[in-house]
Amino acid sequence: MPKTRPLAVALAGALCLATAACGGSSSGTEDESSAAAGPHKGYPVTLDNCGVKQRFTEAPKRVVVMNGASVAEVSTLLALGLGDRIVANQQTYGSSEVPGRAAEIKELPTGGVKQNDAFDIPREAMLGLRPDLVLSTTAYGFEAKNGFATRDQLADVGARSYISPQGCDQDTSKMTVADSYRLLRDMGKVFQVEDRAEKLVKASEKHIAEISGKVDGEKKPEVMVLFSNMAMGGNDFSSVVAKGIYNDILAKAGGSNAFASASKSSFADLSKEKVAAADVDALVVIGYNDPHADTYAKKLLKEFPQWQAAKDKKYAVLSDSMYLGPSNDLAVERIARMLHPDAL
Known part of the structure; x- marks a missing residue:
């Protein structure tokens, strides 16, 4: 937890x-x-x-x-x-x-x-x-x-x-x-x-357009996005992204948010059971001042072996490019390469 x-x-x-x-x-x-x-x-x-x-x-x-x-x-x-x-x-x-x-x-x-x-x-x-x-x-x-x-x-x-x-x-x-x-x-x-x-x-804009153009038409995997080792609520998974800039970045990278409907606000506070029941094709972990974000991502994949993300070992660890700021294009590229390696 x-x-x-x-x-x-x-x-x-x-x-x-x-x-x-x-x-x-x-x-x-x-x-x-x-x-x-x-x-x-x-x-x-x-x-x-x-x-x-x-x-x-x-x-x-x-x-x-x-x-x-x-x-x-x-x-x-x-x-x-x-x-x-x-x-x-x-x-x-x-x-x-x-x-x-x-x-x-x-x-x-x-x-x-x-x-x-x-x-x-x-x-x-x-x-x-x-x-x-x-x-x-x-x-x-x-x-x-x-x-x-x-x-x-x-x-x-x-x-x-x-x-x-x-x-x-x-x-x-x-x-x-x-x-x-x-x-x-x-x-x-x-x-x-x-x-x-x-x-x-x-x-x-040019960088993102180039990436989005290459993955256009590809099947959009369901992606779970969350902050590593951070709790914002009472459940086991309270830092799961539901809405916001993260979803725009995912869409531009050829993916979709597996938990977009889990909350009307930016974050969802979810039980372990709800997370386990979701179809998760890929994982994006955001490391906010956490040097162990990669370890956290691997731990999640091991905890939920039924996820396609776990079977394919498909995850990315990002930091500031997933936030409001000047480097969102780097997140788009990094996620797109994870989701659609053959297209890029």
Whole structure:
């Protein structure tokens, strides 16, 4: 049975989250070391973010990235060459499909923050960081009841705030790969690196189109997607993916979610009996800060030998590419190669 992670982290995770050698992949960081254009060129820029207008008169210089059990925001900034703008980052995944990305994240400053009981930056610490832009995966990160600085409080000290796509109402069940592109484009606009953002989006779209074209018409295997060694509910399998960006990635890779109808929200809380009775042709395990995700995947296949996935030893272990973020094309390729090796 997966071990229980702190509830706040599990909830935040529920609300979020191949090789890079293929030509046209969107995974790499741009070579330019200077991220933004001149301090005022192209400004002002205004975004309507979750019903709150955010006006920028120059590129942010002191960016704080909240935890949110995600790496979507920090990976997006790094992919755009904006790492030097981050003064405090709380996001980490421990691994990445993008070579060097996990190490790059680890090297970022944390601001010396002591996280609160909600496993993120408390109000006073946030204000003490003197940010000019704060990024949160969902609206959860700006709620006073959670011990966080609100968007109004941040505005009072001159800081802009941004909630990532599908995070406004904290329901990510409708999230798709297009939301990853929206995040890239929004940050491109804010920092006036729109050409760079569009280049990454187009590369990802092209990469995914090439993969999807090769598996089009193939039978779509039933895939179980879940987080390794994580509990979000009371049953044996409470971190099973039901809806969200994961399903869009599966569809583009020529597969379908075996548990898509198990819940109306992003995750299903399932008994061992229900999992055992399902037809599972392949397994995708997402390792959220878990170095033993591969071992967990093999254990599952051994536990359910009746699955076709177990008979064929068909599984993949992924990390940040399955989340909102700039490298979804890598997940599409990796899963497609597992499901349809002859087509690719």
